[in-house]
Amino acid sequence: MPRYALLVEYDGAPFVGWQRQASGLSVQQVLEDAGASLNGGVPAPTMASGRTDAGVHAEGQVVQIDIALGLSPERLRDALNFHGRPHPVSVVKAAHAPAGWSARFSCTGRGYRYRILNRRARPALQAGRVWHVQGPLDAEVMHRAAQHLLGRHDFSAFRAAACQAKDALRTLDRLDVERQDDEILVRTEARSFLHHQVRNMVGTLVQVGLGRRPVEWPRQLLDGRDRTLAGQNAPAEGLTFLFARYPEGLDWR
Amino acid sequence: MPRYALLVEYDGAPFVGWQRQASGLSVQQVLEDAGASLNGGVPAPTMASGRTDAGVHAEGQVVQIDIALGLSPERLRDALNFHGRPHPVSVVKAAHAPAGWSARFSCTGRGYRYRILNRRARPALQAGRVWHVQGPLDAEVMHRAAQHLLGRHDFSAFRAAACQAKDALRTLDRLDVERQDDEILVRTEARSFLHHQVRNMVGTLVQVGLGRRPVEWPRQLLDGRDRTLAGQNAPAEGLTFLFARYPEGLDWR
Incomplete structure (x- = not known):
């Protein structure tokens, strides 16, 4: 067929x-x-x-x-x-x-974007497309913390309890955090992700961005491999699947 | 009070x-x-x-x-x-x-943005935020046509039948048309606009962008001052009020 x-x-x-x-x-x-x-x-x-x-x-x-x-x-x-x-x-x-x-x-690469609306006022136009975090987030410190998660690791600390993958070894190629006006954008890329991995990483980085946890905390969680300790699973509505990569390319029409 | x-x-x-x-x-x-x-x-x-x-x-x-x-x-x-x-x-x-x-x-200046989704496939994520135009639009020729509307003119040709303004003299300061991937963005600014003026100008420019009318047509309509001849009133959902300017500024909190 x-x-x-x-x-x-x-x-x-x-x-x-x-x-x-x-x-x-x-x-x-x-x-x-x-x-x-x-x-x-x-x-x-x-x-x-x-x-x-x-x-x-x-x-x-x-x-x-x-x-x-x-x-x-x-x-x-x-x-x-x-x-x-x-x-x-x-x-x-x-x-x-x-x-x-x-x-x-x-598929050899997958990319996601996570949007956080970081201001006091609730979203109107972006309702349903962003996670609304009211406290001021430090995007630079979030970005620094994120860089310590890059590379090949056991991501058990950021995996859903229901995750069905055989092992938690994944290679994280990109995890960038950037502020654009009232929004914090997180862009990430890997060959594949574990169930809830992106949202758990974002939830963890937000704790760092709010100043509640030190910049080293996400890496410490990673090394500890305990999935009960990470930050909250960030809400689904902020997450968008951006692209899938294929080595041979596709002749899109 | x-x-x-x-x-x-x-x-x-x-x-x-x-x-x-x-x-x-x-x-x-x-x-x-x-x-x-x-x-x-x-x-x-x-x-x-x-x-x-x-x-x-x-x-x-x-x-x-x-x-x-x-x-x-x-x-x-x-x-x-x-x-x-x-x-x-x-x-x-x-x-x-x-x-x-x-x-x-x-208020001494008002700015609007009009978004057109210019692709074959209907909108999903941008539904309700864009005007979906399927035929290919030439943004450059739309932009050129738009520049002939700048300045102080009688905009009767682009005014709603129900418009209550005393006269149709307005000064158009900006009317830029630009393509960004699948979207055509129209950005416009004036001290004030007539009722439906932005949407009527956009509907007219789209006729030019589709190649159905020549680049001189919007200016000819303007000079003719006949409001029954312009292109369709572009749908409301593509339009966003972006800013209002005040000479003294405001101490926003």
């Missing part, structure tokens, strides 16, 4: 997450049901580069979808967007997948 | 506009009702620098509010945000107003 790659944007707010679940509507279900009309009435099977949690957004999620009907990528993109209405899921681009390509297993 | 200046952010989607109306909830009503508890139970009278239409957003609307209770600007900001819940209106800053100051009549 022909496989396509999709570049997908979604607002995570109304969904139980990427993954299909009995408990509610998922992004996966929206796409698979939209694909059914192009697949002989049967939901078109999909897999994503990163399984985002409930409430997490995506600007550049990459999804594989297998569709019986032989369509051009442009027609597939338009048809999925038509049938996916009115849900806030949009197929921005589509491509024929290379032979043997998997959105999940061929 | 003490007068304060407020710097206000709002999502225009759920409102009938800035101005209080019998037909539904306005931003003005949210603020005045929130102020009632600080004003002896009576709604606290307000006036805005710019009366935005239904669906138009604001990042930097400036509002005057008269409150009987003598509060610090910080306390007023926090109290209005508390009592204004859960509406997407946020008082970002507050200041004591200078003697004789009026949010509307002291």
